[in-house]
Amino acid sequence: MLRIKGTIGDWPVDLTVEMDDADWARLAQNLPAAAVAPVAPVPAASGPADQLWLAAQDLLRRSGSTEGPQLLGELEALAGSAGAAKGLLVRLRHSPKVKIEVREGVQVFNWVEE
Template sequence: MMIRIRGRVGDWPVDLEIELDAADWAGLGQILPEVQTISSPAVKTPTAVPVDTLWQAAQDLLRQAGEISGPELLGQLEALAGNVQAAKRLVVRLRHCVQVEVKNGADAPVYRWIG
């Protein structure tokens, strides 16, 4: 049996073929018992794109609040998303959403659901 490895290492193309006989495979199986023989490469079947539940939850949060300041919105989205980076992405997404109006408040922007 033969193993073929193709890819790149930096700018260098790699195309390796390793030939193993039955004794080599048996020895390899003793060293790595969790390795299983695969008859054909695994093929990933495309799946339907899942609904972005976090985005829906962010919209629902703003819809229910009606109007909310930017820092308060970010805090609530951080609690919802679990981290600041995801919360900031949701704030940017809300800022550009057709159903959302962003006004300049006294100290921070105010997000208002208009949809």
């Protein structure tokens, strides 16, 4: 179930939409890849997106530490598009294996093993 509350202009909106698993799957297919976050970690690379995620983690792991703008450029080269690179950067930002520091106003991504 999805509930939408707010206003359209001066009109109040309170809408409830019931969706089954098939509806959610169709919705997810139409969203950009960066907008669809996985619900649980994937244990092994089972598709191109999983392999790309593993490659992005490996990229940061091998460098140990990379400034955000440089990492974004490297991820774009790896992923083939700016949108996919931004999605990977967001996933790295929220990964428990990554610590972010700010040095002189620049985010620095650090790989930390847990």
